[in-house]
Structures are given as structure tokens and as C-alpha cells.
Amino acid sequence: MAKQVVAVLFGGRSSEHSISSATAGGVLRAIDRDRFTVIPIGITRNGTFVLEEDNPEKFQLDSANLPEIVDNGTRIIWPEGADDRTLSVREADGAVRELGEVDVVLPILHGVHGEDGTMQGFLDILGLPYAGGGVLGSAISMDKHFMKIALAAAGIAVSPGFTTTAREWNQDAAGVRARASAYPLPIFVKPARAGSSVGVSRVSDMSEFDDAMSIALAEDSKVLVEQGITGREVEVGVLEGRGGAPARASLAGEIVLTTRAFYDFEGKYLGGDGVDVVCPAAITDDEMRSLQETAVAAFEAVDGIGLARVDFFLTENGPVVNELNTMPGFTPISMFPKCWIASGMTYAELITELLDTALERTEG
Known part of the structure; x- marks a missing residue:
């Protein structure tokens, strides 16, 4: 062959x-x-x-x-x-x-x-x-502002917050500060269209807010200001179904912060101290099922195909979606492969699965 x-x-x-x-x-x-x-x-x-x-x-x-x-x-x-x-x-x-x-x-x-x-x-x-996401699902998921609109319309819980722009910040910084001050601290300031925690800041005092805005605006002209959520940070991998079957979710993995304030770029990729990646997460069967069902629902809400990683805060009231990535970190130590390896696939099989899914979609 x-x-x-x-x-x-x-x-x-x-x-x-x-x-x-x-x-x-x-x-x-x-x-x-x-x-x-x-x-x-x-x-x-x-x-x-x-x-x-x-x-x-x-x-x-x-x-x-x-x-x-x-x-x-x-x-x-x-x-x-x-x-x-x-x-x-x-x-x-x-x-x-x-x-x-x-x-x-x-x-x-x-x-x-x-x-x-x-x-x-x-x-x-x-x-x-x-392989991977299509035009619409990729565009919606890349822009966290529109992603949250799509998920909320599907009845999926998302982090409270608001979107601002470079123009609004330049014209009415006091107004943006006032809106941000309405949320309990800490709050997170992040570029709307960036990933890998690039440009993201954790604001524990409003005196840090202006610097956080500058860092985010250096990456994007649109910025999300979000309320910090109390909950465990968990992530679920999703793969498109084969042969007309529905999408399927991996076991959930958990980001366990020890001394690091949040899961930043250094913690994700450069071996920074203060964070552990645990997969599968030590959660109940009901919590696992709820996370997997919500991950698939989020994938479908953005017209997902191929793959995605759905990031959650697991709160006392259930899962809250933080974001959805249509091409998640895919290094051998990244959470998406780790979740699928814990679910029974090898890294090589996961790559083959993505390629076969794309070929099958084309032939269909």
C-alpha cells in the first residue's frame, strides 16, 4: 500500500x-x-x-x-x-x-x-x-469574546467578564477601570485573540490593572477582563466522531497550582516550578461525566470539527468553561495528548487519528 x-x-x-x-x-x-x-x-x-x-x-x-x-x-x-x-x-x-x-x-x-x-x-x-478545525469553528474559538457568546447561547456556563478595546481604553480608561472594579479580585486581563497564556495577567490589586492592560494590548487590540473563578482547573480533549458518530471526550486532566499564581507560559512549556499536570484528574465519576458532556456540547456549539481542548473551572456549582482551543498544545508533554494517552491512545495513534479523520471527512 x-x-x-x-x-x-x-x-x-x-x-x-x-x-x-x-x-x-x-x-x-x-x-x-x-x-x-x-x-x-x-x-x-x-x-x-x-x-x-x-x-x-x-x-x-x-x-x-x-x-x-x-x-x-x-x-x-x-x-x-x-x-x-x-x-x-x-x-x-x-x-x-x-x-x-x-x-x-x-x-x-x-x-x-x-x-x-x-x-x-x-x-x-x-x-x-x-486535519483540525474548520474556518468557522476556528474563527469563533480563536476570538474568546465570540466564543463566550456562542457557548452562552448554548446554555454553557462561562466566566463572568467584559470585552474592551484599545480605542475604548485610549478614550475612556477611567470607565474601563470602573467596570473592572465591579468584579471581586483577583481578575484576569487577557488578549481576546492569543493563546498559550501569552499576554495574560492576574490582577490582585487594581493598582496593577493599567500594566495588565498594556501587556494584553501589546498582543491584541481587543481584551477580555474576567472575574477570577474559584474552582479546580481541569481540561478535556475532544475528538471529532468517526463515521457519523458524535464527538467523544477524553478523561479530564487537572492543572494543580502549588506556588505559581496561574498557569502561565513558563509553567506550561518551560518547566517552571509551582505547577503539576495530573491526568486523569482525581474527581468523582459524576464530575468526570459532567465535564465530558459539557466539553462535547461546547465543541458542537462552535461548530467544531477535528479536535479541541476545552478548559474548565470545576466549581461547587459545576463546570464553567474558561476557553476552547481548536489546535491545543500538542507537544508530547501537553495536556491534550496526555488526556488521550490516559484514555488509552498513544501519541502516535492520536496523530494518526487526526489524519484519518480528515481523510475520512474528505472522502465522505
Whole structure:
């Protein structure tokens, strides 16, 4: 049986460039080489598509040297449309060679220009099948403001808060402060369209609020101000159903904070002290069932396909959704793979599942 060709996209223009690159290292190392031939395509920070090395070691996540896609002079030449799925590369010396016909694209991109529906729309226009979320689900979930609207409309509990903008902050900072002061401390200030806790601040005193706004606005012109929720931080992985079956949820994992104030970028990816990731979470069967059912409902509320990770606060009154990620952290140590590994899949099987789901959807 001929191997299927997978174009793996990673890097990108967002602030999560290095995390995407590190994810690529894990995927390149674990993907089933007996079934798939891989074309690694890196996207530089300025948006240039280059042919990368098929070398997982190059993309190790190291806090002292975060992986990055650099311009090596090559240029990916995308198919011309219609039924053409042939990728080519223009080498640094100008020579052009074909890389082969692509069966499916695996866009392991985080943040804007990758997880927000733009890359999905690009691939749709080219007629290239791809794994993961579609245009609408990706766009809604990337913008936490609209995500919360969609979830609330489906009757799913979300964190109380409000959305503000750079323009409102510049014109009426006092008014924004007054609205934020109405919530009990601590409050969280976060960019509406960023992930991996980039730009997020925990405000325990209103004297910290202006700095938190500046940090968030450096990432996005739209900012969420949210009330802190008292509850356990738990996360559930969701996979699209196969053969017309409903979506299914993994066991829940828990983020246990010891000395860290919240689950920030360093705690997630750089081995920072003060946080433990426990999967499966030590919760009751009823709590697990409630989380899984709510995760699937949230996935459906945003028109989800492919995969998602739904992040919760498990409170005395039940689960409250914090956010939904359509391309969650996918390094081998990330919560999404850990939850599915605890549920009975290997990391390699999870990658294959995403690709087979995309292929099945295309053939259907």
C-alpha cells in the first residue's frame, strides 16, 4: 500500500511561533512512518513558507533556546487549484522540483494566521484536505469574546467578564477601570485573540490593572477582563466522531497550582516550578461525566470539527468553561495528548487519528 503524503505546517506569524515549532518536533518524531510520508513546511515569523528539515531534534523545546523557523532561501510553491494537489519547492539556487501530491495537510499552528480560520480558508480555496478545525469553528474559538457568546447561547456556563478595546481604553480608561472594579479580585486581563497564556495577567490589586492592560494590548487590540473563578482547573480533549458518530471526550486532566499564581507560559512549556499536570484528574465519576458532556456540547456549539481542548473551572456549582482551543498544545508533554494517552491512545495513534479523520471527512 502506497504511503499517504502529509504536509506538516508549523511556525507561523503569531507570538506562539516557538510552541508550534516545538509541537512539530514531537509530531515529526512520533508520526507513523510506515503509513505516512512527511513534507515539513515551516512558516517564518514574517509569513514565508519554506521547506524545512525532517529532523525532530531541530525543534526541541528548550527554555534557553526556543525553536524558530528561519528563512533558508527555499520557497514552497502551492498547487494551482482545481484538482491539483502537487507541492513544489523553489530551492535557494532557483531550481524548482516537485515534492509530490499531498493527501492531507496537518496545520499544527497556534494563534493568529493559523488557528483563527485564515489558514483553513487558504487550504479550502486550494482544495487541500486538512486535519483540525474548520474556518468557522476556528474563527469563533480563536476570538474568546465570540466564543463566550456562542457557548452562552448554548446554555454553557462561562466566566463572568467584559470585552474592551484599545480605542475604548485610549478614550475612556477611567470607565474601563470602573467596570473592572465591579468584579471581586483577583481578575484576569487577557488578549481576546492569543493563546498559550501569552499576554495574560492576574490582577490582585487594581493598582496593577493599567500594566495588565498594556501587556494584553501589546498582543491584541481587543481584551477580555474576567472575574477570577474559584474552582479546580481541569481540561478535556475532544475528538471529532468517526463515521457519523458524535464527538467523544477524553478523561479530564487537572492543572494543580502549588506556588505559581496561574498557569502561565513558563509553567506550561518551560518547566517552571509551582505547577503539576495530573491526568486523569482525581474527581468523582459524576464530575468526570459532567465535564465530558459539557466539553462535547461546547465543541458542537462552535461548530467544531477535528479536535479541541476545552478548559474548565470545576466549581461547587459545576463546570464553567474558561476557553476552547481548536489546535491545543500538542507537544508530547501537553495536556491534550496526555488526556488521550490516559484514555488509552498513544501519541502516535492520536496523530494518526487526526489524519484519518480528515481523510475520512474528505472522502465522505
